[in-house]
Amino acid sequence: MARKKTSNAEYDGHEIKILEGLEAVRKRPGMYIGSTSASGLHHLVYEVVDNSVDEALAGFCTKINVTIHPDNSITVVDNGRGIPVDKHPQRKIPTLEVVLTVLHAGGKFDNSAYKVSGGLHGVGISVVNALSKRLVVQVKRDGSIYEMEFSRGATVEKMKVVGKAKGTGTTVTFWPDDEIFETTSFDFETLRNRMQEMAFLNRNLKIVLTDERELAPRVEEFCYSGGIVDFVKFLNDGKELVGDIKTPIYMSGRSEEGAPVERTGEVEVALQWNAGYGETVMSFANNIYTPEGGMHLEGFRTAITRVINDYARKQGILKDKDKNLEGSDVREGLSAVVSVKLADPQFEGQTKAKLGSSFMRPLVMKTVSDGLAEYLEEHPKQARAIVNKASSAAKARQAARKAREATRRKGLLESASLPGKLADCSVRDPAMTELFIVEGDSAGGSAKMARDRSTQAILPLRGKILNVERVGPHRALSSDTIQSLVTAIGTGVGDEFNIEKARYHKIIIMTDADVDGAHIRILLLTFFYRYMRPMIDAGYIYIAQPPLFQLKPKGRRKGTYIYTDEELAEQVKDLPPKSYSVQRYKGLGEMDPEQLWETTMEPKNRILLQCHVEDAAAAERAVSDLMGTQVERRKEFIQSHAKDARFLDI
Numbered sequence: 001m002a003r004k005k006t007s008n009a010e011y012d013g014h015e016i017k018i019l020e021g022l023e024a025v026r027k028r029p030g031m032y033i034g035s036t037s038a039s040g041l042h043h044l045v046y047e048v049v050d051n052s053v054d055e056a057l058a059g060f061c062t063k064i065n066v067t068i069h070p071d072n073s074i075t076v077v078d079n080g081r082g083i084p085v086d087k088h089p090q091r092k093i094p095t096l097e098v099v100l101t102v103l104h105a106g107g108k109f110d111n112s113a114y115k116v117s118g119g120l121h122g123v124g125i126s127v128v129n130a131l132s133k134r135l136v137v138q139v140k141r142d143g144s145i146y147e148m149e150f151s152r153g154a155t156v157e158k159m160k161v162v163g164k165a166k167g168t169g170t171t172v173t174f175w176p177d178d179e180i181f182e183t184t185s186f187d188f189e190t191l192r193n194r195m196q197e198m199a200f201l202n203r204n205l206k207i208v209l210t211d212e213r214e215l216a217p218r219v220e221e222f223c224y225s226g227g228i229v230d231f232v233k234f235l236n237d238g239k240e241l242v243g244d245i246k247t248p249i250y251m252s253g254r255s256e257e258g259a260p261v262e263r264t265g266e267v268e269v270a271l272q273w274n275a276g277y278g279e280t281v282m283s284f285a286n287n288i289y290t291p292e293g294g295m296h297l298e299g300f301r302t303a304i305t306r307v308i309n310d311y312a313r314k315q316g317i318l319k320d321k322d323k324n325l326e327g328s329d330v331r332e333g334l335s336a337v338v339s340v341k342l343a344d345p346q347f348e349g350q351t352k353a354k355l356g357s358s359f360m361r362p363l364v365m366k367t368v369s370d371g372l373a374e375y376l377e378e379h380p381k382q383a384r385a386i387v388n389k390a391s392s393a394a395k396a397r398q399a400a401r402k403a404r405e406a407t408r409r410k411g412l413l414e415s416a417s418l419p420g421k422l423a424d425c426s427v428r429d430p431a432m433t434e435l436f437i438v439e440g441d442s443a444g445g446s447a448k449m450a451r452d453r454s455t456q457a458i459l460p461l462r463g464k465i466l467n468v469e470r471v472g473p474h475r476a477l478s479s480d481t482i483q484s485l486v487t488a489i490g491t492g493v494g495d496e497f498n499i500e501k502a503r504y505h506k507i508i509i510m511t512d513a514d515v516d517g518a519h520i521r522i523l524l525l526t527f528f529y530r531y532m533r534p535m536i537d538a539g540y541i542y543i544a545q546p547p548l549f550q551l552k553p554k555g556r557r558k559g560t561y562i563y564t565d566e567e568l569a570e571q572v573k574d575l576p577p578k579s580y581s582v583q584r585y586k587g588l589g590e591m592d593p594e595q596l597w598e599t600t601m602e603p604k605n606r607i608l609l610q611c612h613v614e615d616a617a618a619a620e621r622a623v624s625d626l627m628g629t630q631v632e633r634r635k636e637f638i639q640s641h642a643k644d645a646r647f648l649d650i
Contacts (some may be wrong), residue, residue, distance in 0.1 A: 022101065022153035029180055032127045039614060041181050042190050044131065047124035048076045048172050049207075053198055053287055055080030056205045063171075066195060067210045068186050073134075075173040076553030082141040082168045085159065094159045096139060098146055100129045127170070129153050131181075132174040140165035152177060176560035188218065193618040196222045200234070201287050201339055203227030228270040230338040235280055235335040235620060241635070242273035242333060243385030251371025255363060263359045265342035267367040269300065273386055274333055277472050278530055279331045280620045283338040285345050285355045289427060289616065291537065294348075296340045299364030305330050307372045313386045315380075325390045328495060329402075332393035338364065393472075398472040400494070417486035423448045423458040434506035435459060435488060436544070436601070439520050442589035447510065450597035457504065459488050464516075465523045468530050469627035482527065493531045499538060507535065508608065510544035510600065512587040525611065526627045529619070536611050545607040546591075546600045550583040559583075561599050562609065 025032055033040040033047075045066065055061035061080035068074060084095040091098050103126055129135050132154035139146045145165045149157035176184045181266055188211045195207045206223040248270045254263040280492035283297040285288045290297070305327045312318040312325065324648040348354040376383035418424060423443070425433050435457045440445050444460025449597040452456055461481055468476040476482060477493065486493055490503035510523050511517035521543060528541055535541055549568050552559030559580075562568045572580065588596060600606050613619045 007645070009313055010482050022103065024128060024218060025103070026152065026180065029127075029131055033131070034179050038183055038187065038190075041183060042186065042194070044128045044174065044176060045074055045076070045186070045191060046194060047128050048074075048304060049195070049198065050287070051125055052076060052078035052080060053205070053558070057286070061205070063206045063208070065208045065210070066191065068188065068191070068213060070213050071175070072186055072213075073173055073175045074186065075171065077169065077171045079169040082139040083137070083171050085139055085141055085146045096137065096146065096149075096159055097155060100126055100135070100137060100148065101153060102151060107441070122512060122537065126153070128172075128174055131177055132157075133177040133179070135172065135174040135175075135450075138162070138171040140167060140169045140171075143256035156349075165646050189618075190614070192220055193595040193615045195220075195618055197231075197289075197615070198222075198287060200224055200228060200231035200337075201284060207368055212249050214399060228268055228339055230616075231282075231337045232270045232272050232335050235282075235337075235617060236272055236274050237621075239274035239276060239624065242275055243382035244390050245272055245382050245385075248272035248335075249372065251367055251375075251377050252365065253367030255359075255369070262344040265340055265357075265360055265363055267296070267360075267364050268337075269364070269368055269371070270337050271304075271372075272334045273389055274335060275389075276333050276469070276624070277335050278469070278620075278623075279328075280616075281331065281334060281336045282616050283337065283340075283355075285340050285347070285357075285360075286342065287339075288347075290347075290353060290355050291613070291616065292348075292354035295358055295361040296355055296364045300336070300338045300368055301327055302361075303365040303368035304334075304372060307369055308387060308390060310377045311373070311383060312391075315384070315387075317384070317387050317391070325387075326397070326495070327614050329390045329393040329397060333389060340364065381603060391475060396472045396474045397494070400448055400477050410553045414520065419459065419487055421460050421462075421484070422488050423451075425452075425457045426454050430505045431456065433504045434508055435504040436508045436510045437461060437485070437524060438510045438588065439512060439517065440589070443510070443512070443587065446591060446593050446596050446603070450593035450601055452601075456601065457488070459484065461485075461520070462519055465527060467523055467627055468527050473531075476527075476531070485527070489532070489535075491532060491535070497532065497534070499534045502535065502540065505538075505540050506542055507540055508542045508544050510546070513546055513548050514586050517587075525642070526623055528611075529613075529623055533613075536613060537609055539612065541611040543609040543611065544600050545609060546588060546596075547585060549585065550595075552581050552583065554579055570649075 001276060004466075026643045029036055033043040047065060049064060052061055052064045055078055056064075056079075061078045063079050066074065067077075070637065078496055083099055087093065088095045088098045091102070092230055132150070133152060134156075135150045137148050143165055144161045145163040147157070148155065150158045153191050153261075169179045178184050179485055189334075194210045199207045204223065204225055206221065208219065208221045211218040211445055216251040226233075229248050229250050236248075249272065250268075250270045253268070254266045281297070281300070283293055283300070285294070285296060305325065308330050309324045311320070318324070340355070340363075342357060346356040348356050350518075367491050376386070420583075423444075427433050433455050436451070436459070437445055438447050438458060438460050440462065441460055444458055447458045447460075465481050465485075466476060466479045466480075473494065477486075486505070489507065490501045491497055491499055492501065498626060507528075509521050511520045527540075528536055547561035548565070550559045551560040551562055551568065551571055560571070562571060568582070572582075585591060587602070591599070598605055
């Protein structure tokens with residue numbers, strides 16, 4: 001008999017649900033893999049590969065094969081020790097089954113099986129199992145091949161011996177559950193970038209990625225004897241180098257003998273300056289990218305600033321009357337990788353975005369201080385070029401600050417004097433408001449008429465925004481267009497940037513669906529990436545997706561809005577040619593306010609793409625290749641991505 005629904009006053013234990021085992025993962029997958037979008041889908045692969053990489057860190061695995069099959073299943077093969085298959089002392093079932101079906105079960109909780117590991121919570125492979133409609137695992141150990149099969153986290157086939165084996169290792173094949181994920185189609189480039197990154201971070205580990213979905217399978221192999229030195233070379237590929245430092249500066253260190261296990265670690269740092277204005281410093285802890293940095297990054301930044309200032313003073317490059325170089329000066333044009341390995345890393349949250357292990361700060365500081373000071377002493381020509389680069393950055397910073405202060409005195413940057421073209425909204429809570437950045441007065445006029453005046457602000461831009469990748473901060477921040485943008489958003493830039501002062505939590509780039517519109521989008525994204533990166537990381541930057549077409553049946557006033565060429569082809573394939581008309585929207589100004597509102601601005605109907613940096617190295621290369629000064633790099637990028645073009649105006 002159904003139990004009567006309780007009122008608030010009768011709220012009791014019957015209302016508290018307990019999700020057993022992997023049921024919790026299927027109920028709330030975002031807690032474990034971030035999302036059920038393409039990002040979460042690819043996270044499944046990373047979880048399996050990370051287990052194999054942990055075997056490499058332990059010294060037992062030298063090769064990992066990752067294969068995308070035609071049905072979008074994934075196989076990961078390693079030559080590590082193989083997951084244990086003996087009976088688990090507590091569960092009394094094969095340890096292999098425990099690892100695949102029990103959350104928080106793994107060999108990473110003490111230091112006997114793994115001295116260093118990226119997986120700490122024991123949830124990785126079991127989460128993959130829970131979110132796969134089918135998973136088959138084979139283990140080679142003790143001369144035999146053991147196999148088990150699962151479905152959505154449940155055991156389908158008990159462990160059995162299926163053959164004899166030479167060597168050891170683990171093979172995992174899984175089929176992502178289409179009941180969970182928005183898409184089950186893997187992107188080769190996304191996996192390629194991650195596999196290459198893992199190979200850079202683990203010297204001499206070979207990772208082979210194969211895509212069997214095409215007639216001629218695509219195979220890419222990554223193995224780097226130089227490790228993170230090769231990583232920095234990759235980041236600076238095609239860029240003009242400072243001081244003719246052809247090989248990145250490398251330094252390493254480790255904890256002193258006798259230190260407690262929980263306070264032991266190793267440090268590797270590679271760095272090199274280029275003639276650009278951006279900073280690319282990537283930090284990792286146990287192969288896990290830490291986008292928010294942490295103690296290891298703090299130690300690196302403190303050391304590099306101190307050492308270069310000390311050297312500049314000692315050599316008389318900085319005089320007594322001169323102020324010290326700031327961290328941003330020293331890091332202008334810097335590409336660096338900071339990689340630490342530690343036995344018991346303390347991360348902030350399951351996302352592991354920030355390393356909190358405090359003992360790594362002094363360890364990294366000492367390693368970088370000793371290594372960089374020695375390099376500068378032994379290479380005076382290169383050292384002077386590095387200091388001169390930082391000194392030029394300091395002068396530009398001071399000039400930019402004076403320009404901003406002069407602008408303030410004119411009242412242009414005061415909050416009471418927002419840009420004249422900004423049509424602001426009436427609500428003041430930034431969590432409820434959004435700013436549409438549009439190109440030109442025509443689109444701006446339509447957007448102003450279409451908007452919800454309480455929560456939607458409009459800022460029209462005149463002409464193309466400056467390409468900030470090719471100019472220094474002084475010139476970039478002197479641009480009237482950029483000043484208007486910074487003023488409207490409210491956060492400031494550079495050392496004055498404060499995301500808490502953001503006046504809107506949605507910044508929506510709304511440009512025409514043509515080549516010029518695409519150019520303006522990439523220019524704006526480059527600005528946000530270089531000068532307001534925390535806005536991207538916070539999820540505040542979006543791209544509007546206006547329709548490309550309106551398909552209208554003959555004799556009717558309203559039609560259907562269509563957003564892609566493929567969708568249009570599908571819609572018209574069964575229609576007689578004379579029964580409809582197609583309007584192509586090349587510009588937002590071609591839409592009347594009502595159309596613009598219902599297709600692109602109305603929150604219930606519109607499509608927005610949220611910008612985020614999924615792979616920092618790939619993002620850096622893309623910005624540099626597309627917007628930098630190297631024409632050949634841009635040509636290669638365009639040729640390799642030409643097939644992905646959404647539209648061409650010829």
